Amino acid sequence: MARMTMIEAIRSAHDLAMERDERVVVFGEDVGYFGGVFRCTAGLQEKYGSSRCFDAPINESGIVGAGIGMAAYGLKPVVEIQFADYMYPAYDQIVSEAARIRHRSAGQFTCQMVIRMPTGGGIFGGQTHSQSPEALFTHVSGLKVVVPSNPQDAKGLLLAAIEDPDPVIFLEPKRLYNGPFDGHHDRPVVPWKNHPLGEVEDGPYTVPLGKAAIRRAGSALTVLAYGTMVHVAEAAAEDASVDAEVIDLRTLIPYDLETIAASVKKTGRCVIVHEATRTSGFGAELSALVQETCFYHLEAPVVRVTGWDTPYPHAQEWAYFPGPDRIRRAFKAVLEG
Amino acid sequence: MARMTMIEAIRSAHDLAMERDERVVVFGEDVGYFGGVFRCTAGLQEKYGSSRCFDAPINESGIVGAGIGMAAYGLKPVVEIQFADYMYPAYDQIVSEAARIRHRSAGQFTCQMVIRMPTGGGIFGGQTHSQSPEALFTHVSGLKVVVPSNPQDAKGLLLAAIEDPDPVIFLEPKRLYNGPFDGHHDRPVVPWKNHPLGEVEDGPYTVPLGKAAIRRAGSALTVLAYGTMVHVAEAAAEDASVDAEVIDLRTLIPYDLETIAASVKKTGRCVIVHEATRTSGFGAELSALVQETCFYHLEAPVVRVTGWDTPYPHAQEWAYFPGPDRIRRAFKAVLEG
Amino acid sequence: MNETVSGPRHQPLQLHVPEPGVRPGDAPDFSEFEIPRAGAVRRPGIDEAPEDMRDMAFSVVRVLNKAGEAVGPWAGQLSADELRAGLRHMLTLRQFDERMLRAQRQGKTSFYVQNLGEEAVACAFRMALEDGDMNFPTYRQAGLLIAGGYPLTDMMNQIFSNGADPLKGRQLPVMYSARDHGFFTISGNLGTQFIQAVGWAMASAIARDTRIAAAWIGDGSTSENDFHAAMVFASSYQAPVILNIVNNQWAISTFQGMARGGAVTFAARGHGFGIPAIRVDGNDYLAVHAVARWAAERARAGLGPTLIEHVTYRAGAHSTSDDPSAYRSKEECDAWPLGDPIDRLKAHLVTIGEWSEERHSQALAEIADEVRGAQKAAEANGTLITGPHPSPRAMFDDVYAEMPAHLIRQRQEAGY
Amino acid sequence: MNETVSGPRHQPLQLHVPEPGVRPGDAPDFSEFEIPRAGAVRRPGIDEAPEDMRDMAFSVVRVLNKAGEAVGPWAGQLSADELRAGLRHMLTLRQFDERMLRAQRQGKTSFYVQNLGEEAVACAFRMALEDGDMNFPTYRQAGLLIAGGYPLTDMMNQIFSNGADPLKGRQLPVMYSARDHGFFTISGNLGTQFIQAVGWAMASAIARDTRIAAAWIGDGSTSENDFHAAMVFASSYQAPVILNIVNNQWAISTFQGMARGGAVTFAARGHGFGIPAIRVDGNDYLAVHAVARWAAERARAGLGPTLIEHVTYRAGAHSTSDDPSAYRSKEECDAWPLGDPIDRLKAHLVTIGEWSEERHSQALAEIADEVRGAQKAAEANGTLITGPHPSPRAMFDDVYAEMPAHLIRQRQEAGY
Ligand SMILES: Cc1ncc(C[n+]2csc(CCOP(=O)(O)OP(=O)(O)O)c2C)c(N)n1
Ligand SMILES: Cc1ncc(C[n+]2csc(CCOP(=O)(O)OP(=O)(O)O)c2C)c(N)n1
Numbered sequence A, B: 001m002a003r004m005t006m007i008e009a010i011r012s013a014h015d016l017a018m019e020r021d022e023r024v025v026v027f028g029e030d031v032g033y034f035g036g037v038f039r040c041t042a043g044l045q046e047k048y049g050s051s052r053c054f055d056a057p058i059n060e061s062g063i064v065g066a067g068i069g070m071a072a073y074g075l076k077p078v079v080e081i082q083f084a085d086y087m088y089p090a091y092d093q094i095v096s097e098a099a100r101i102r103h104r105s106a107g108q109f110t111c112q113m114v115i116r117m118p119t120g121g122g123i124f125g126g127q128t129h130s131q132s133p134e135a136l137f138t139h140v141s142g143l144k145v146v147v148p149s150n151p152q153d154a155k156g157l158l159l160a161a162i163e164d165p166d167p168v169i170f171l172e173p174k175r176l177y178n179g180p181f182d183g184h185h186d187r188p189v190v191p192w193k194n195h196p197l198g199e200v201e202d203g204p205y206t207v208p209l210g211k212a213a214i215r216r217a218g219s220a221l222t223v224l225a226y227g228t229m230v231h232v233a234e235a236a237a238e239d240a241s242v243d244a245e246v247i248d249l250r251t252l253i254p255y256d257l258e259t260i261a262a263s264v265k266k267t268g269r270c271v272i273v274h275e276a277t278r279t280s281g282f283g284a285e286l287s288a289l290v291q292e293t294c295f296y297h298l299e300a301p302v303v304r305v306t307g308w309d310t311p312y313p314h315a316q317e318w319a320y321f322p323g324p325d326r327i328r329r330a331f332k333a334v335l336e337g
Numbered sequence C, D: 001m002n003e004t005v006s007g008p009r010h011q012p013l014q015l016h017v018p019e020p021g022v023r024p025g026d027a028p029d030f031s032e033f034e035i036p037r038a039g040a041v042r043r044p045g046i047d048e049a050p051e052d053m054r055d056m057a058f059s060v061v062r063v064l065n066k067a068g069e070a071v072g073p074w075a076g077q078l079s080a081d082e083l084r085a086g087l088r089h090m091l092t093l094r095q096f097d098e099r100m101l102r103a104q105r106q107g108k109t110s111f112y113v114q115n116l117g118e119e120a121v122a123c124a125f126r127m128a129l130e131d132g133d134m135n136f137p138t139y140r141q142a143g144l145l146i147a148g149g150y151p152l153t154d155m156m157n158q159i160f161s162n163g164a165d166p167l168k169g170r171q172l173p174v175m176y177s178a179r180d181h182g183f184f185t186i187s188g189n190l191g192t193q194f195i196q197a198v199g200w201a202m203a204s205a206i207a208r209d210t211r212i213a214a215a216w217i218g219d220g221s222t223s224e225n226d227f228h229a230a231m232v233f234a235s236s237y238q239a240p241v242i243l244n245i246v247n248n249q250w251a252i253s254t255f256q257g258m259a260r261g262g263a264v265t266f267a268a269r270g271h272g273f274g275i276p277a278i279r280v281d282g283n284d285y286l287a288v289h290a291v292a293r294w295a296a297e298r299a300r301a302g303l304g305p306t307l308i309e310h311v312t313y314r315a316g317a318h319s320t321s322d323d324p325s326a327y328r329s330k331e332e333c334d335a336w337p338l339g340d341p342i343d344r345l346k347a348h349l350v351t352i353g354e355w356s357e358e359r360h361s362q363a364l365a366e367i368a369d370e371v372r373g374a375q376k377a378a379e380a381n382g383t384l385i386t387g388p389h390p391s392p393r394a395m396f397d398d399v400y401a402e403m404p405a406h407l408i409r410q411r412q413e414a415g416y
């Protein structure tokens, strides 16, 4: 076991995957010599050589498209999009190609590839370094979508993603890279080394895709969250002394409906939290699923706490970010509902 | 008044808009000399010259990106993406640019542009001529999203879209181009000339964006639908003799929550129908909105009838298409619910 | 327009919109199309510096002259047997097209795309590849399959979306996939395959393999952005890939000038990337084969990518959904100066004494039998109109390697 | 790898990954960088055929020689007053950068991007445009604003996201927008603006206006696909646009060779599109201005687009989030053979007797006052750390021209 940041956990997953399988190749903008703008791939080029870990031209469509070709050949590419906000140029390759190749070729060709990208705000990154585009992936059949919330999961989920035979979108909440940020932006930064999930197994292990984790057991209401919002929801529950059950989805597709439904049936109340804009966010799907599966157990309307339907602003970042206060208000609403 | 197909109605809207405002320019692949693969722009180049209506290189990002530049200049581009399935290469320009320019420039630059694209299946088009990607637009703040279901609306909505100061995604259900297809694919094709909404006003008029229409009044349950599915839902109601209220949303963003909520509060039951894949489809947002606003009026879970979470198949088209039978089953479920 | 602030010093600007000189009703005119004599274009060494062979992008490699002789430095690579095989491939493809067009008109399927006039491109190219190499084709390279020995019946099973369709009814007709025949699953989205081919070739280099990739794209589709991605990656990583542009003069209703713009040729696109570029007479089986082999040798020798512009003509409609009489002169096809690829190869074989009218008639009859037989076999598995089709159950398979719970629920909801 | 089917005939392939020769710890080396003498490159007529001026993409237009003289066919277009104004713009930009870097370190804002070493490019270019022309810039063309007379205080208001920020606190620092100064709203997404500029220029032509557009992109960002879109559209519609590539040798940690690949220069990209391409010494104010004016004349005369590669060096870090010592030699900047743009213009003015050390010191002091004054004025409106900021209410405005019901509800939910 070792104390790690999420960056170190991600790096360790790369390292172990590359070590045991020479088909794993890693590339992206500034990923090679420099090791990535967030340093998630630092040291890999030196260790595995520049044909296993290398820089790419600034062309996201090319990065994913080339990755698809490599996967069709039989390699296992793990590519980095520098920020999720820059995935749009690659969207055609992801949606029309990576997601469909197995199906349209009836399994002749497959696309075992991981597409990593840092997501989310809270770093004064403005509208093009803060986005959470997960819902643009969850709507696309053929993709898996993963969002870790801590170093222990990040490593295990990434190793599982690399071994997964299908394309996996791996969204890394960049606000969590160095500590379990809980939305209290006015308090000192907490490092991972003080958090139990900052304790990471040394060797390879996997956290299975499709299984949620209950981060905080409770009976008054259920919170469905992922990534940064897991910590914010936990903080809100503490702050408000509400007996909330906080579920960390970990994988959005496939989603763990069993865990979700069991909790909501138990509590009868549900708050969904995400940082992405509200309309047609993944919260909408969760809300629909919850009312489809738990209708007769619900005591109050399911409430969504989300980013607003605006671009992510620079100066007004904390008015945009769904912080503990807004979640507390939602708790109140569903409890009174 | 004249009897028109939806194609003719769309062409007429272009024609009138170009006639009265020389800033309206129309371009896209095969749109100029030939008049578009669905002939929606036929005759415009001849009438207005090739600097008002012209062919474009096969580059959807270029088409939208150039349109954005033209709109920034002060023109009002109306561009065609040949099939909605081919909008992905333009997605970055749509999401990161068209949708954001007004906001990020604080109104200095705007993007008055219409992006038209044929959507939906039922024409044996296989996975790349059948998609309904509306939810990929409804998640993006800054865009308006319109889906007409008949010639009368198509003309009025398109004229409203061209006059709208913001970028409008105009989705044309291609299965409706020539007749009000109701999902009974085994019956003869009905032409628009036999349908009341195939009667179209001659001159310019607008159908306001953001207002739904009640196509069929009823009190037993509410159906929320748009595009082709409006007709399918109507047919299902007839077939099943269910007193369904069928709401044609017409505009997805901004959505007409007033009309939706009033109906669901009245009926207490709601079925949502769309052709797009289910997970994170626009139906999820509608379901979430309905339960948020009508929770205490709902007698049964909101049910979604949608395309499956698979690519749109070729041979199995009618097993994929949410036809009247599947909707009837949903009626049964919400009525018994 | 009120925003205009035209200074008096300047003339008003005007939009230039490329237009073909010839539209329906006009007389066809290829007088500006410069065609060198067969044999006139030099053959650079495969290791010549890209800068030194820029000239190759502005001419046309041709081997067969009007007299039916193979001449010049690109001639002499194929035996008579190989040439006869090539002729047979092209004849088969043409008959295959004819039959499938008819089948589509008869409602046996929904859609078809023919290869008329372009048969030499894919058929000859295929013979320059080795087993294990991978093509990333468009919908107009069926010749790769036919020349590669892929069963006609399987192609037709796919076209009919029948019970034996290798793609289980999922794909539009002609969107084949044949991994074991070096044929990547065709996408409906233009251009995406071009960069994928580069990625595959990079993978081969990473794996220290010897296999190469071939990418395919139409003239119109070179405009797509992924063409650029492919050029950038191929150039930077010196990937062992052959980048083929099939310039058949038309992209549905849009003439090639719209995509080519101010450039003299499509091949010239290579120059901005330091990628050797070469134009070839796409209706000349021998020329296509020789150029393909040259490019394959470059790739395999670690000398990186080559861009090939195949100059040909789309003699038929774009697809069964298209009627070209609405946008181009009906006579244009006959006026096309590079002739018909089948006629030209046939004439050559006759000229060198390796073929005759009798053998040709006999071959035609044999091929007709073969294609008819294949169709009969395919129809026994069903057609789109009659069925049987693959079960709707198959629609839920292969979305993922393992079906997730939500898809299982949906499949059950669908009743399968 | 088990899939490998390497034939014995071929050598295994190997991936080529472009790498700079020089990394931290290595001695800088620009010996392969060919620089012609100032004045050596010809000046084609603006209507020369693109095919005839391909040579312009493989050299570097330079005007200022080592002795500080302006020489050759591109010299002699600017008066001493204009040159002094140019020097002042560059000095202002440099001082502006210094102050804003310091402000960022002091926490007054979150982020900054400087222009160090590249001042001549945007400053000189701007002076070749006319009012009404439109730039589509990246984050590294602040010189366009400064040379265009945009108020420094407004730039700083934006950088501080304060109560007077013209962009209402929405945008990352330096992502300016200044419509009235011919400066399009900067996007964080690389490359998108390149095709938008072409569209704007097409619009000007459609409207029979006389205004032209200028597009800007970095060397690394030429790899982005929208670079291609811009080239295709500019070429096909002969749009009145100047396409500027600022080759400052680096894209964050990645050297220009990764984007350039096998091509000799970025300017060569133009050749595949028939777009005249020209390379210019980006650290030579006079050369940049002369080339810009030449290209602007071409555009305004209806002769279509020009591609310009500005050869310069990013002397500072990529941004305040970056530390270049991790990936490039610290000495590289000093070894850069094209020198410093400010020093060179200053030397020229001194050489021609139009400037002196005293005047220079005085100018520096005046500019320091001006920039300091601007900062004081801006800080009076607030900084990111202290506020006041634009109200969160402003975040809901301008998403649409008119706020739709769902956004009004959200704004109320947010409490504004
Ligand atoms: C991304 C995308 N945009 C548009 C289309 C529609 N489309 C199909 S074929 C075609 C023309 C292609 O022309 P070209 O590349 O010259 O190939 P050819 O058909 O001549 O072989 C178009 C526009 C598409 N399939 N995909
Ligand atoms: C679409 C997109 N991909 C990646 C990035 C991240 N990024 C920002 S600047 C940069 C380097 C750009 O280099 P270059 O084009 O040479 O411009 P320079 O910074 O040197 O002026 C990168 C990769 C981005 N902003 N947008």
Ligand SMILES: [Mg+2]
Residues within 6 Å of the ligand: C218, C219, C220, C246, C247, C248, C249, C250, C251, C252, C314
């Ligand atoms: Mg073509």
Ligand SMILES: [Mg+2]
Residues within 6 Å of the ligand: D218, D219, D220, D246, D247, D248, D249, D250, D251, D252, D314
């Ligand atoms: Mg750079």
